[in-house]
């Protein structure tokens with residue numbers, strides 16, 4: 001169904017007439033640079049960013065001049081703005097199936113997820129013109145490009161100034177796990193898990209001057225190592241070389257940190273959480289990249305150019321190395337599907353890469369100048385704990401919310417057709433702490449658990465999630481309760497009354513009876529008294545460690 005928004009623009013007689021005139025000019029080869037569509041920011045000589053209605057006008061103007069562009073309505077924001085997915089290719093592919101059959105790699109560019117970070121929005125609009133009408137047209141013979149010009153138009157439109165979050169204050173780049181916004185639900189549900197792009201870029205304003213653009217690949221070691229190595233190696237070098245050919249500085253995200261005690265410098269980054277784009281898509285076996293310009297204050301024209309050139313450099317590399325990229329991604333997917341990943345990583349700590357690098361910091365003595373120092377690169381993340389990967393997870397057949405969460409991530413969930421008696425690993429809660437302030441409308445929960453084995457009868461209707469599947473790495477992160485973005489941490493079991501063990505009576509003087517009166521909700525399994533001490537809850541999510549044969553049906 002057409003939304004009122006797009007129909008409005010299509011019905012705009014002025015636009016249609018104008019576009020028709022340009023098509024005639026284009027067909028006769030008479031389009032000159034001056035007649036090409038201009039973004040709102042360009043028309044305003046960069047005194048402001050391109051407004052939403054200007055953006056919509058512009059993308060349809062460009063489409064009216066090319067055979068290589070299709071536009072899909074992706075979703076509608078809470079304030080009623082249509083979010084568009086643009087498909088570029090020669091020929092353009094309207095569906096994931098045709099993209100797959102084309103044999104070409106597919107790159108997804110998502111701009112402006114933080115509404116106030118406009119560099120990618122403006123640079124992307126310019127890149128669109130280059131790809132559809134300009135000198136980058138030949139790239140479309142070798143790659144499919146999926147392009148979302150603004151995933152957060154509501155945030156970008158806030159007054160008096162654009163905001164990071166959407167109109168409800170959600171930080172949409174923290175929504176990849178629970179998908180509570182329409183916009184990120186659409187990115188995950190309609191783009192990532194349908195098209196399975198090979199490369200997924202998210203454009204932001206962050207990083208550190210004097211670098212015009214900083215770059216980060218999935219940092220979580222759960223992501224496939226060879227896929228990350230390609231992105232950290234030849235892909236990084238190619239984008240850097242392209243940027244430097246345009247006199248633009250390029251480095252890793254995000255910035256310098258100084259040790260106050262030793263005075264030593266290190267190049268650090270931000271926490272790699274799966275709820276963020278560049279971790280999430282890595283867990284889904286894509287090359288996931290952050291492109292961060294300094295800002296958002298400062299020279300919007302330069303920021304747009306930096307994003308445009310960075311994204312162009314990336315597209316050029318993908319076009320020239322399509323075979324390598326596709327084979328690397330396919331190998332990563334195969335390893336995941338075959339269940340070759342044998343560990344679940346539970347916590348992460350930043351460590352140094354071997355050796356040192358040189359980078360720029362603000363010159364302490366000269367205002368507005370930079371000086372080069374040498375330091376370590378503290379962006380290598382190692383697990384603080386590991387657990388053997390389960391063959392499959394089993395959880396209570398009443399936990400539909402968890403089953404649905406997994407299915408929205410394209411993780412296959414089965415339902416047992418008849419009971420199975422087996423030994424499973426269970427989690428007993430040893431500590432449970434709810435956050436002291438709300439986060440994205442949640443009071444997040446961190447638990448620590450101990451794993452123990454027990455005989456169990458899994459009733460008919462129990463949900464089963466096998467690890468050896470495309471979403472297996474993500475499934476483990478969601479179902480092991482003590483990861484940072486588990487279903488348990490996002491409150492999916494709060495309603496069942498998770499309890500930590502009570503302190504031993506000799507520490508508090510409280511009797512077992514007293515403890516029982518304060519515990520309002522019956523414990524879900526466990527909660528037994530042992531020597532006057534209440535044990536922590538046993539969670540209704542189990543691990544099956546040894547392959548078994550089961551009768552089960554995959555949920556539709």
Ligand SMILES: [Zn+2]
Pocket residue numbers: 114117203204205206
């Ligand atoms: Zn951002």
